[in-house]
Amino acid sequence: MSQNYTGSNSPSIATEVYKEIPSNSYVESVPRDLHQLQELDNITQVQPFLENEAAPPLIVSEAIAQMLANLGVAYAFGVAGGAMASLWGALSNSTIDLLNFRHEAGAAFAATEAYFASGRPSVVFTTAGPGITNALTGLFAARGEGAKVILLSACTSAPQRGRWAIQETSSYTLPSGGIFTSGALFNYAITIESAAQLPQIFRKLALGLAQPGGFVAHLSIPTGVQTSVVEDISLPNLDVAQYPITAPKEAIAKxxxxxxxxxxxxxxxxxxxxxxxxxxxxxxxxxxxxxxxxxxxxxxxxxxxxxxxxxxxxxxxxxxxxxxxxxxxxxxxxxxxxxxxxxxxxxxxxxxxxxxxxxxxxxxxxxxxxxxxxxxxxxxxxxxxxxxxxxxxxxxxxKTLSLPNPERKAIEPDIDYPVRPEVLMAAIQKIIVEGSDAIVMAECGNSFTWSTHLLRFAEANRYRVSTGVGAMGHAVTGVLGAALARNSKAVGIVGDGAMLMNNEISTAVKYNIPAIWIVLNDARYNMCHQGMKILGLKGADATIPPTNFAMIARGMGAEAATVARESDIEAALQQAIASNVPFLIDVVIDPDRPAPSGARNKSLAAQGIKANQVKNSAKPVSFPAV
Structure with a gap:
């Protein structure tokens, strides 16, 4: 408001004041009742009344959101809850894009892949108790993959610890070592008990993010501390230059x-x-x-x-x-x-x-x-x-040597149904790899082996797999983070088991993230099924009830296509690439085609392990071994 109203004859002063004060205004002392506002009609100057109102103080949640933005964080992925309401609100009203996921593990996988797609650190947020434990698998993968991810979690305030608070998060309910302290899972972890800790904490985060390699941190903020006021604290300058580790000249010479x-x-x-x-x-x-x-x-x-x-x-x-x-x-x-x-x-x-x-x-x-x-x-x-x-x-x-190159086996004609994995991969190579700039991610299991063996990439940073952790659901949910961070298509080649375990289709629909899922639907955990068969171990059941993933995707608001014949693959892939919304292709795959793990067979053979010779053996036997 810039106009001063003078005199009792000013028309409808109270009504104008009421209109111009936003409903979420921090000026709580201004009466909201219209009858009370009528009494202001005789006030000669309303503007000074508003200008004298003090600006709301900065609270810890808002300071954390501000500092994270200053560290270069662009995206926050997570699942909210009552214990972190203030932090959730601060992130939602910051410059950071906040995405509400359906499960914390999926949020952590997406944050990991958003980092690799953008090079900018990502945030995962969770509420207390199970929110934290649900996220741990994804954060374990972030550490193993070398990502830069910061977990923000809520924990029980000090006066309520040990008193059976709702979703109590304290040393009474969770081991502090490894979750709330630095170690194998987190490069840096701390519980914020006072606003006075913020300058030191964020300086350490800045230094950690500037170092080469991965950096996974955990800031645990008690519910009561989130709304505490930041007073007389100078927040640090977080502009820390990255520095490479260079080899000594002696090492180069050697x-x-x-x-x-x-x-x-x-x-x-x-x-x-x-x-x-x-x-x-x-x-x-x-x-x-x-x-x-x-x-x-x-x-x-x-x-x-x-x-x-x-x-x-x-x-x-x-x-x-x-x-x-x-x-x-x-x-x-x-x-x-x-x-x-x-x-x-x-x-x-x-x-x-x-x-x-x-x-x-x-x-x-x-x-x-x-x-x-x-x-x-x-x-x-x-x-x-x-x-x-x-x-x-x-x-x-x-330079005169003729080097062997990866073999490319000719694909023989077949009966067209069901789809052979090698035919599917040839179509993905043509339409996705060579016909677009999409990132391609492969889930663990046979999706990993088929994709790694048959797809060919001529550019860096277009293919992603997880090898250290290899968690099911990593690509299924991580594909959202990659597509979001690049603002372009990202494709997840996944198995039906992973798709059932942890998908975020509805999240992609909510935020219109251009993710594509290609589901190898064989009604099995097929790496397990094939591996146990080759190892001669009978009686183990790795089957899954047949699932209509296209119907599930449409039910969540995505577009979908079912492919049961090899002659329909390319059209479905082209439709997915052209779509402006999340898209799933449900491929009825031939479950009996042996996955390309020949190198694994040779490795096991070198260790003295032969198929069907596992009884009474002291040697380690495992799959993938097919």
């Missing part, structure tokens, strides 16, 4: 010495995703063969003549053929932990001269293969390669 001694291979992992250009330069400069982990697909173009194949789960036989027929002297390992899904710890992957292993985490090199000679380099991959490229000479003796 690397040059080792790699110049003979032909070497390059083993690319997910940690090298920001160094795609440098890896290609190094390969073409030296003629090195390039292999990659499942999470590393696309960092080095899979259509490049020097690309030998994917290792590990869903990998290619061409990798083992290369190691047997043209073994390198050494392997330069870039940003992969060489864990079981990447290497199966196979001795066939060990070159005679050992590894030069580069990682930002000094605890990674040499652990997966503890008995192999390993030269360890702690460094950001991109910075390391830039230094290496300046002084590493060309290795002409490797």
């Amino acid at each position: 690397s040059v010495e080792l790699l110049s001694a003979g032909p070497f291979a390059i083993w690319v992992g997910f940690g090298a995703r920001d160094a795609a250009d440098e890896i290609r330069q190094l390969a073409e400069k030296t003629g090195a063969a390039v292999i990659c982990s499942p999470r590393g697909k696309g960092i080095f173009p899979e259509d490049h003549p020097q690309f030998v194949g994917v290792t590990g789960l869903g990998g290619h036989a061409s990798v083992l053929a290369y190691m047997e027929q043209q073994p390198p002297l050494r392997t330069l390992v870039l940003g992969t932990r060489l864990g079981e899904p990447t290497s199966f710890w196979s001795s066939a992957m060990v070159p005679s001269g050992g590894f030069v292993h580069v990682d930002i985490d000094p605890e990674v090199p040499g652990v997966a293969y503890p008995h192999v000679e390993t030269f360890s380099v702690q460094s950001d991959i991109k910075a390391y390669l830039q230094e290496l490229l300046q002084i590493l000479p060309d290795a002409a003796h490797t």
Whole structure:
């Protein structure tokens, strides 16, 4: 209001005042009753009355939302509750886009994938008690994948602890170690008991987010503290520059010495995703063969003549053929932990001269293969390669080699029903991978092996799988975070078991997120079913009642198509890509096609394990083994 009303003859002063005070105004002392407002008609100046009203004080919830926005957080995913009402309200009214999910685990998976799609830290919010425990699997995956995610949770206020409060969250009901303290799950965790802690806490968050690699934090805020006033506190400047870890010159010189001694291979992992250009330069400069982990697909173009194949789960036989027929002297390992899904710890992957292993985490090199000679380099991959490229000479003796490439088997004509997974993957390659710029995510299980083995990517950061945790539901819900953060299509290739376990179709519909689900519907947990059959273990039931996922999706407001014949696949994929709303394709898949896990078979065979020979065996037996 800018006009002063003077004199008792001013028309309907009270009515004008009533209209101009918003219903959610913080000026609570202004009477709301119209009859009371009539008494203001004789007041000569109303404006000073409003201007003298003090601005509402900043409370802890609002300060937290403001600080998170200053840290670069764009999205918050979660499920609200009474214990965090104030925090929920503050986030909802901040510049952060808040998305209300149906389950906290799905929210955490979406936050993880939003980080990888955007490079900006994400927030997960939960209420007390089960809200926190529901989110832990997704946060476990965030830590394992190397994401930057902050959990905001509510907990029971100090005076009510130990008194059986609703969803009590305290040391009486939950172990504080690991959930409310730093450790294996959280890089940083703290319970905020006072507004005075905020400057220190957010400075630590800023420093943690600026460091290379992942960072998963937990701020637990008691209900009573959320509304406490922030007084006489100067909130910190959170503009902290990111800094790469660079290798010492001695490490670069030693690397040059080792790699110049003979032909070497390059083993690319997910940690090298920001160094795609440098890896290609190094390969073409030296003629090195390039292999990659499942999470590393696309960092080095899979259509490049020097690309030998994917290792590990869903990998290619061409990798083992290369190691047997043209073994390198050494392997330069870039940003992969060489864990079981990447290497199966196979001795066939060990070159005679050992590894030069580069990682930002000094605890990674040499652990997966503890008995192999390993030269360890702690460094950001991109910075390391830039230094290496300046002084590493060309290795002409490797350029004449003809390297094996991943096999592409011809698909034989069939009866058209049900859909063979390899036919589906060929259509996805054509319509989704080559015909769009969509991110593609594959769920754990046979969806993982079929996608990793058969799809080919020529660009980094377009394919996502989870190997460390491999939780069912990760891709089903994470696809929302990826599509939201990129503001473009993201595709989840998922199994029916995962889709039943944890989907967020209605969330995608609510916020019109352009997610696409391609469901491999075989009425089984098929990796389990096929694995147990190959291992000769009978009696275990891995079947699922047949489910009409297209009907479920339509019931939640999404568009959907059912594909039962191979001749209908491409049309359904094109329809999904063209759709402006969330879309699900329910594919009736042939359940008896064996998933491509040949490399796993060879690994188990190398360990002395044979199918149907598991009784009275002291050797570990597991699947995927088909």
